[in-house]
Amino acid sequence: MSKVKMAIASLLIAGSLAAPVQASSVAETPSSSEDRNSGIGQEKFRVYVETNDKSSKASLASQYEVRWELSDNGFSTEMNEKQFQALQNNKNITVTKVPVVTLDLPAEQSINEIADNEIAARASQQVPWGIKAIYNNSSLTTTSGGSGINIAVLDTGANIAHPDLANRVEQCKNFTGATTVINNSCADGNGHGTHVAGTALADGGSDKGGVYGVAPAADLWAYKVLSDSGSGYSDDIAAAIRHAADQASSTGTKTVINMSLGSSGNNSLISNAVNYAYGKGVLIIAAAGNSGYAQGTIGYPGALVNAVAVAALENTQENGTYRVANYSSRGYTSTDGDYVIQQGDIEISAPGSAVYSTWYNGGYNTISGTSMATPHVAGLAAKIWAQNPSWSHTQLRSNLQNRAKAVDIKGGYGAATGDDYASGFGFARVQ
Known part of the structure; x- marks a missing residue:
């Protein structure tokens, strides 16, 4: 398969990840089929962890490899199901799976x-x-x-x-x-x-x-x-x-x-x-x-x-x-x-x-x-x-x-004169 054809295949696959073509709202655990057969709960997945204060964050960060710090008291990391469940049981910690786009x-x-x-x-x-x-x-x-x-x-x-x-x-x-x-x-x-x-x-x-x-x-x-x-x-x-x-x-x-x-x-x-x-x-x-x-x-x-x-x-x-x-x-x-x-x-x-x-x-x-x-x-x-x-x-x-x-769009399902739910304000152009 040529490189171009391989790229075409990958785009078509990406386009069919969901119907309609949008991402799942929750990230799937990698290799979930393998988890069912062996090493259940050991495969890691992406999560975001948030705590009540910075000291708790520092303590948690020392236990996991921090990926991104996107809030004052939070960070993303990877963990397995057992670790995920343990943190969920802690009332001072919020842990959620990171969505896929x-x-x-x-x-x-x-x-x-x-x-x-x-x-x-x-x-x-x-x-x-x-x-x-x-x-x-x-x-x-x-x-x-x-x-x-x-x-x-x-x-x-x-x-x-x-x-x-x-x-x-x-x-x-x-x-x-x-x-x-x-x-x-x-x-x-x-x-x-x-x-x-x-x-x-x-x-x-x-x-x-x-x-x-x-x-x-x-x-x-x-x-x-x-x-x-x-x-x-x-x-x-x-x-x-x-x-x-x-x-x-x-x-x-x-x-x-x-x-x-x-x-x-x-x-x-x-x-x-x-x-x-x-x-x-x-x-x-x-x-x-x-x-x-x-x-x-x-x-x-x-x-x-x-x-x-x-x-x-x-x-x-x-x-x-x-x-x-x-x-x-x-x-x-x-x-x-x-x-x-x-x-x-x-x-x-x-x-x-x-x-x-x-x-x-x-x-x-x-x-x-x-x-x-x-x-x-x-x-x-x-x-x-x-x-x-x-x-x-x-x-x-x-x-x-x-x-x-200045360039109203009136063609297509839902398009009409003025601001509409299909074309919005219209077609913005250079001139």
Whole structure:
């Protein structure tokens, strides 16, 4: 099996981890089938431990290998079932299993392999349809903007040697390995993260013969928070969110976080991290999810008020506008029309179906999902912020909302005039 075909298989598996495609709300114990046969209770799994005071935390931390400290009196670690049960019986300690999060992919996902020698196909998609749409220019041959703005892509990593990304890489970090951040390590054995990064900021490569993203002058912070199979632990993701926020503060730079991932249930580790980052002036853009078109299907962290939830558009016209894809998750009709973001609301729509972008093997692939829509908005945010560096993240968010209002989406199930539960405020564009 070729490397590209292996990547395709892994994405398809990730896309079928749950139906609809969202993560389980509780992490499964590794090798549970083996536990039933031998060594019951000895296999370790990820947990988060919180105590009443710092002295108790220090005592517990000395007994376990601390992975991430995500609260004043808490930390994540691994333990077996016997240890887990013992801590649960202690009234001064709260211990919970860490939820798993997966890639955000439609159940019907199909990936078209693009060979490196398909020069004609490559040339015709140097500026993919979604990029042309967000620039509102069907004749676009190149893109620009984003200088000085960081786009932190929290995903399966990225191929930082890809010709169209190599000049954009500023950070490459792995949060899935040891108990600390692994610098200069973000290898993507899946493809998803590389694809997302390309849509946000690919610069066409040194020969200018590759693919262009929305903001090709932005800086890439490639943070690997998911395994090559497309799943990861919430504490790793939360640690990466906080790290990005701290890096933005310490470097005095503007940062946009892109999260094309999600779970069906809210969990405090990620939600607290999102609030922490937002409080430090970071703008968080997150996929709405691919559980549409029923109401109330937006996944987390996209459903959080301090994250911009992005719906996916198809390259198809309906009622005079682009159409929201059926797979794209929806909000609630009860909050239609108010132009106020509440928990579980779609905020902005962007191109998400049949998106052509960079791939982990140095080539290109076409995939679909709200995962693909999200980096269009992250790139747009970076482009606008670079033009208005004095703006706060809240001013930037308001500007994105106003741009979306100007391009109403009326195509697709649930889409209607004004703020609706399918497309949100509308399609935010460059112009």
